Amino acid sequence: MNAQEISAIKLDPPQLTKGKLLMQALSQRHSTREFSDRELSLHELSDILWCADGINRKESGLRTAPSAVNRQEIDVYAVMKKGAYLYDAKKNELLPVSAGDHRKAAGTQGFVSIAPLNLIYVADLNKMDYTKDEVTKQVYAGISAGHCSQSVYLYCASAGLAAVVRASMGKDELGKVLKLRPGQKIMIAQTVGYKK
Numbered sequence: 001m002n003a004q005e006i007s008a009i010k011l012d013p014p015q016l017t018k019g020k021l022l023m024q025a026l027s028q029r030h031s032t033r034e035f036s037d038r039e040l041s042l043h044e045l046s047d048i049l050w051c052a053d054g055i056n057r058k059e060s061g062l063r064t065a066p067s068a069v070n071r072q073e074i075d076v077y078a079v080m081k082k083g084a085y086l087y088d089a090k091k092n093e094l095l096p097v098s099a100g101d102h103r104k105a106a107g108t109q110g111f112v113s114i115a116p117l118n119l120i121y122v123a124d125l126n127k128m129d130y131t132k133d134e135v136t137k138q139v140y141a142g143i144s145a146g147h148c149s150q151s152v153y154l155y156c157a158s159a160g161l162a163a164v165v166r167a168s169m170g171k172d173e174l175g176k177v178l179k180l181r182p183g184q185k186i187m188i189a190q191t192v193g194y195k196k
Contacts, residue, residue, distance in 0.1 A: 006082055006083040007096060008096060009042075009093060010092070011045065011046040011092045012043050012046040013092070014047050014050040014051075015046075015047055018159075019159060025154045025157040030157070031165070032162035032164055032195050034111060035111045035114050035191065035193045035195065036115075036194040036195065039081075040117055044159065044161070045078075048152055048192060049078065049087045049089075049119075050092070051152050052064070052065065052076050052148045052152050053148050054089050055089050055092075063089065065148045065151055066144070073123050074121055074123055074141070074144045074145055075123075075124060076122075078118070078119060079103055079105070079119075079120060079177070080117055082100075083097070083098055083099045084102050084178055085097055098177050098178070102174075105169070105170060106174060106189055108168045111191060112169075115162075115191045116192075118189055118190070119152065119192060120178065120189050121145035121149065121186075121187045121188050121189070121190070122180065122187065123137075123184065123185045123187050126184075128141070142188075145188050149165045152190055152192065153165070153190075161192060163190060164190065166188065166190070169186070171186045
């Protein structure tokens with residue numbers, strides 16, 4: 001299968017009036033490593049991606065997650081049963097990258113291939129032209145990826161979903177699945193779904 005065999009997924013607008021209060025979500029935020037194979041609804045998928053790095057100020061294009069010098073260097077990929085997709089925050093949709101179930105490539109732990117969604121946070125270091133220092137770029141990109149994943153953690157705590165952030169994955173194989181370009185670097189992954 002190739003990317004032409006899966007279609008873009010138009011996402012719903014985020015549901016901004018649901019969920020728990022912030023302090024409740026913070027008190028219930030935790031990592032889970034046991035997932036059901038139950039699929040997420042389109043509303044849940046939409047909300048998760050918007051929380052990760054969606055546009056929350058349409059007039060300026062600014063995001064739910066901050067980034068140094070507003071370079072918005074993090075690309076969010078969604079690896080699901082039907083394929084791997086790139087989140088396009090401006091269009092609020094998932095763009096097809098690779099058809100087929102690539103969840104095993106998204107991590108080395110068994111639950112990764114069971115859970116319905118694995119978010120892969122990829123830094124485009126080419127966007128970080130405010131410094132030439134590669135260590136600084138990677139540190140700042142890591143901080144940005146952390147902001148994205150924490151927003152998803154809080155959404156999941158608020159919505160009764162399970163989540164865990166991971167660094168364990170075959171980055172070379174996953175990079176091929178995601179068709180990464182030179183200068184793109186996988187930072188972390190986050191598995192999301194229903195608790196088993």
